[in-house]
Amino acid sequence: MAPKIKDVAKIAGVSVTTVSRVLNGEKYVKDDLKAKVKRVIDELGYAPSHIARSLVRKKTNLIGVIVPDLTSSFYSTILSSIEETASLNDYNLLVCNIIEDTDKELKYLNVFKEMRVDGIIIMHEKLSDDIRSFINKLDIPVIFSSVRPVDHKFVSVIIDDYEAAYDATRYLIELGHERIAFIGGDMRDITSGQNRYVGYRNALKDHRVRTVNDYIRFGDYKTQSGYNLMKELLACEPRPTALFAVSDDMAVGAMNCIHDHQLKVPDDISIIGFDGSQLTELVRPRLSSMEQPIQDMGKITVDTLIELISDPTFSPREDLILGHKLVVRDSCRAYQTER
Amino acid sequence: MAPKIKDVAKIAGVSVTTVSRVLNGEKYVKDDLKAKVKRVIDELGYAPSHIARSLVRKKTNLIGVIVPDLTSSFYSTILSSIEETASLNDYNLLVCNIIEDTDKELKYLNVFKEMRVDGIIIMHEKLSDDIRSFINKLDIPVIFSSVRPVDHKFVSVIIDDYEAAYDATRYLIELGHERIAFIGGDMRDITSGQNRYVGYRNALKDHRVRTVNDYIRFGDYKTQSGYNLMKELLACEPRPTALFAVSDDMAVGAMNCIHDHQLKVPDDISIIGFDGSQLTELVRPRLSSMEQPIQDMGKITVDTLIELISDPTFSPREDLILGHKLVVRDSCRAYQTER
DNA sequence: CTGAAAGCGCTAACAT
DNA sequence: ATGTTAGCGCTTTCAG
Numbered sequence: 001m002a003p004k005i006k007d008v009a010k011i012a013g014v015s016v017t018t019v020s021r022v023l024n025g026e027k028y029v030k031d032d033l034k035a036k037v038k039r040v041i042d043e044l045g046y047a048p049s050h051i052a053r054s055l056v057r058k059k060t061n062l063i064g065v066i067v068p069d070l071t072s073s074f075y076s077t078i079l080s081s082i083e084e085t086a087s088l089n090d091y092n093l094l095v096c097n098i099i100e101d102t103d104k105e106l107k108y109l110n111v112f113k114e115m116r117v118d119g120i121i122i123m124h125e126k127l128s129d130d131i132r133s134f135i136n137k138l139d140i141p142v143i144f145s146s147v148r149p150v151d152h153k154f155v156s157v158i159i160d161d162y163e164a165a166y167d168a169t170r171y172l173i174e175l176g177h178e179r180i181a182f183i184g185g186d187m188r189d190i191t192s193g194q195n196r197y198v199g200y201r202n203a204l205k206d207h208r209v210r211t212v213n214d215y216i217r218f219g220d221y222k223t224q225s226g227y228n229l230m231k232e233l234l235a236c237e238p239r240p241t242a243l244f245a246v247s248d249d250m251a252v253g254a255m256n257c258i259h260d261h262q263l264k265v266p267d268d269i270s271i272i273g274f275d276g277s278q279l280t281e282l283v284r285p286r287l288s289s290m291e292q293p294i295q296d297m298g299k300i301t302v303d304t305l306i307e308l309i310s311d312p313t314f315s316p317r318e319d320l321i322l323g324h325k326l327v328v329r330d331s332c333r334a335y336q337t338e339r
Numbered sequence: 340m341a342p343k344i345k346d347v348a349k350i351a352g353v354s355v356t357t358v359s360r361v362l363n364g365e366k367y368v369k370d371d372l373k374a375k376v377k378r379v380i381d382e383l384g385y386a387p388s389h390i391a392r393s394l395v396r397k398k399t400n401l402i403g404v405i406v407p408d409l410t411s412s413f414y415s416t417i418l419s420s421i422e423e424t425a426s427l428n429d430y431n432l433l434v435c436n437i438i439e440d441t442d443k444e445l446k447y448l449n450v451f452k453e454m455r456v457d458g459i460i461i462m463h464e465k466l467s468d469d470i471r472s473f474i475n476k477l478d479i480p481v482i483f484s485s486v487r488p489v490d491h492k493f494v495s496v497i498i499d500d501y502e503a504a505y506d507a508t509r510y511l512i513e514l515g516h517e518r519i520a521f522i523g524g525d526m527r528d529i530t531s532g533q534n535r536y537v538g539y540r541n542a543l544k545d546h547r548v549r550t551v552n553d554y555i556r557f558g559d560y561k562t563q564s565g566y567n568l569m570k571e572l573l574a575c576e577p578r579p580t581a582l583f584a585v586s587d588d589m590a591v592g593a594m595n596c597i598h599d600h601q602l603k604v605p606d607d608i609s610i611i612g613f614d615g616s617q618l619t620e621l622v623r624p625r626l627s628s629m630e631q632p633i634q635d636m637g638k639i640t641v642d643t644l645i646e647l648i649s650d651p652t653f654s655p656r657e658d659l660i661l662g663h664k665l666v667v668r669d670s671c672r673a674y675q676t677e678r
Numbered sequence: 679c680t681g682a683a684a685g686c687g688c689t690a691a692c693a694t
Numbered sequence: 695a696t697g698t699t700a701g702c703g704c705t706t707t708c709a710g
Contacts, residue, residue: 002455002478004687015697020689028695045476050453051393052687055702060390070419071412071617080409083436087443092450095434097422104426111431114389116341137384139341223621252621259623278410282562282591283622284598343703354681359705367679391703394686 003044012040023048054116063091063305064112066105068124070097072222072249073277074294075123078146081298082121089306091118102128109134116140119305125149125189141308145301146292147191148319155308156319157301159292161191164324165199165246168272168290171326172242173207176335177270180204181215181240183229183250192221196246196274215240219250226253234261241269241335248273252283255331270332276325285330293322342383351379362387393455402644403433403451405444407463411561411588412616413633414462417485420637421460428645430457441467448473455479458644464488464528480647484640485631486530487658494647495658496640498631500530503663504538504585507611507629510665511581512546515674516609519543520554520579522568522589531560535585535613554579558589565592573600580608580674587612591622594670609671615664624669632661 005023009016014033021029022037029037040046054060063086067075079095086093094117096108109131112120120140125147127135135142136153148156172180182200187193197216204211214236219225226245230253233240245251251273255265265271265285273280276291300320307314344362348355353372360368361376368376379385393399402425406414418434425432433456435447448470451459459479464486466474474481475492487495511519521539526532536555543550553575558564565584569592572579584590590612594604604610604624612619615630639659646653 005689006687016688017690017697018695021696024689030695033696047449047452049394049455049687050450051390051399051455052702053689054390055388055394055687055704056689058702070422071415073410076410076415080436083409083434087435087447092454093434095422095432096426097419108426110386111389113386115431116388116390256621256623279621282595282618284595344705345703355704356681356706357679360680363705369679372680388703391686392705394688394703395705397686 002049003046005046005048008037008040008044008046011044012037058116060116060118061091062094062115062117063302064094064096064108064115064117064120066096066098066108066120066122066124068098068100070095073279074146074248074275074292077277077294078123078298078301081295082145082302085299085302089302091302091306098124102131106130106134109138113138113140118309119143121145121301121305123147125191126186141305141312143301143305143308146297147189150190155304155316157297157304157322158191158319159297159322159324161195162199162202164274164290164292165196165244166203167199167324167326168244168274169200169203170207171328172244172270172272172332173203173209175242175270175332177242178209178335179212179215179238179240179242180209181233181236181243182217183226183233183243183245183254184216184218185221185246185250187218192246193218200244212236212240221247221250223249223253223256226250227257228253230254230257231261234258234263239269242332243269243271244274245271246274248275248277248279248287248289251287251289251331252279255283255287266331266333270335272332276327280327280329288329288331289327291325291327293325296322341388342385344385344387347376347379347383347385350383351376397455399455399457400430401433401454401456402430402641403435403447403454403456403459405435405437405447405459405461405463407437407439409434409436412618413485413587413614413631416616416633417462417637417640420634421484421641424638424641428641430641430645437463441470445469445473448477452477452479457648458482460484460640460644462486464530465525480644480651482640482644482647485636486528489529494643494655495530496636496643496661497530497658498636498661498663500534501538501541503613503629503631504535504583505542506538506663506665507583507613508539508542509546510627510667511583511609511611511671512542512548514581514609514671516581517548517674518551518554518577518579518581519548520551520572520575520582521556522565522572522582522584522593523555523557524560524585524589526557531585532557539583551575551579560586560589562588562592562595565589566596567592569593569596570600573597573602578608581671582608582610583613584610585613587614587616587618587626587628590626590628590670591618594622594624594626605670605672609674611665611671615666619666619668627668627670628666630664630666632664635661 144156273289483495612628
């Protein structure tokens with residue numbers, strides 16, 4: 001068995017308290033004793049049990065994270081940023097990958113509760129009633145990152161999805177496009193579903209661009225869905241000349257569909273994506289995108305959560321709205337009217 | 340504070356032992372008592388402390404995972420598979436993202452030790468001496484996934500990288516190519532560095548294809564590196580007509596470079612990647628690749644680790660070698676000799 | 679079938 | 695400056 005504090009104490013010829021003191025860097029320990037204890041610790045390869053510590057300190061330094069899809073470029077990047085920030089602050093991550101699996105999510109939330117994690121980060125907004133009520137009666141700080149569920153009593157770190165979608169659409173309009181299609185997400189999602197859709201619609205309306213219902217399709221943010229919806233869009237008469245897709249993944253799916261139909265981006269169809277994931281630089285033409293500050297989002301999420309943890313009275317109550325930014329690459333071009 | 344077992348016992352009018360018994364599903368508890376206890380548990384929203392449990396059971400159900408890069412398509416996919424399998428077996432994941440940061444890795448390994456994780460999964464092979472000696476004297480089961488470090492005393496779940504690279508190169512040769520370039524990884528890596536390189540060389544040699552040193556470049560498995568190395572290769576006279584890149588990321592970087600130089604894949608240059616990551620289907624032309632069984636790899640890694648955990652005498656001693664598979668897509672074509 | 683009591687490995691008063 | 699001791703919340707003998 002692994003050595004315990006008692007073993008160290010006995011061999012060093014001191015009390016466990018003294019060992020505990022050097023472990024926790026307290027003063028009040030004579031240098032020679034401290035040195036001796038440290039030597040014994042090294043010799044034994046002793047590492048204090050975080051378990052036992054947590055039990056008495058009532059603090060685990062664990063953060064539970066619920067990710068909708070680890071393999072998505074957007075989520076893996078934000079998770080990476082979360083991990084980095086957490087690690088810098090001596091927190092460790094317990095990660096749970098949810099693929100549209102409410103039962104698993106509930107199970108994991110329960111694990112988080114049993115584990116007495118210090119805080120929880122959730123990155124999806126399609127909360128079932130069970131989950132909603134579970135986290136509402138949980139006395140662990142919860143924070144939402146990149147999404148804001150309805151009737152939330154928790155803080156969210158997000159961008160203004162409405163504005164961002166509006167700006168993305170306006171960009172296409174300013175490029176001269178008049179047949180602008182939309183590939184959306186799940187309308188049950190407020191943040192990334194409804195807000196982005198309404199932003200698109202209002203941009204069209206405000207600039208007197210005709211809204212064509214046939215040009216509006218909904219999917220699930222994934223590449224395959226973007227591909228399929230684009231196929232439908234290509235069947236429209238007349239074909240749209242531009243597309244706003246609410247995720248880079250979908251935009252890439254759409255690009256591929258266009259490619260597979262012997263058409264060209266941006267010559268035949270301009271495309272703007274959303275998220276600013278790594279994908280934008282990986283595809284050709286490189287994808288213009290409405291970027292979320294993914295790195296900042298992860299960092300701010302963790303920083304805020306840690307404040308929440310250390311000071312339960314601290315409560316931003318307000319969501320943290322970060323700025324979005326249009327990054328122009330090569331997937332859009334100005335539209336020349338045909339007559 | 341969260342309710343404890345004592346609270347439940349008091350309210351239910353039984354002893355903590357009884358509560359513990361219903362918690363752990365033991366028999367020998369009268370149905371009415373069991374029902375009463377369960378009711379109280381529900382009312383209180385009581386969840387047993389995993390911390391306290393771990394302390395007495397000496398089992399945390401935690402697996403520590405060290406990933407080289409969460410944002411890479413390959414690693415996020417294998418991590419996703421690991422997570423799924425772990426979750427199915429009631430294990431939870433503590434993840435650590437290492438970006439070429441040995442200090443952070445050592446720190447995390449130490450956290451794993453303090454946390455008394457039941458097992459550790461490592462997914463990179465560039466072990467520093469510190470790390471090597473640390474894990475050697477650790478009495479926690481360690482398993483390597485997708486890599487096999489030198490002088491390992493641990494089990495690795497891998498493919499035969501030499502054979503896979505050989506087969507990939509042979510495919511290009513059989514397509515009629517005679518100027519076949521190689522973009523490799525780090526030669527300090529045995530698995531993905533040396534083995535793949537030697538596989539490439541031997542395939543050329545066995546088939547009497549000339550080896551051109553100028554056609555051989557090394558980088559770091561990432562897209563950018565593939566891009567840069569391809570740029571160098573394009574400057575060669577004569578230009579290679581085919582390329583074997585040891586990661587899909589690098590292959591995509593190379594594809595993009597070729598695209599940016601107004602050349603075409605596969606018409607001007609054929610490319611085969613390695614890994615079989617999601618990227619292969621995301622790019623155009625779709626990337627042919629020597630695929631690793633990523634899903635299986637994750638699953639088998641966890642299954643084996645769990646065996647290791649539950650039966651310390653169990654020791655496959657042998658590495659687990661999984662099969663590789665060439666998946667042909669659209670990035671290679673037969674080479675017509677020019678004369 | 680149920681309960682009392684002894685730890686699991688550590689920290690934190692409280693003494694000295 | 696150092697040691698004694700009482701828990702932290704649970705499981706697990708051992709009695710009954």
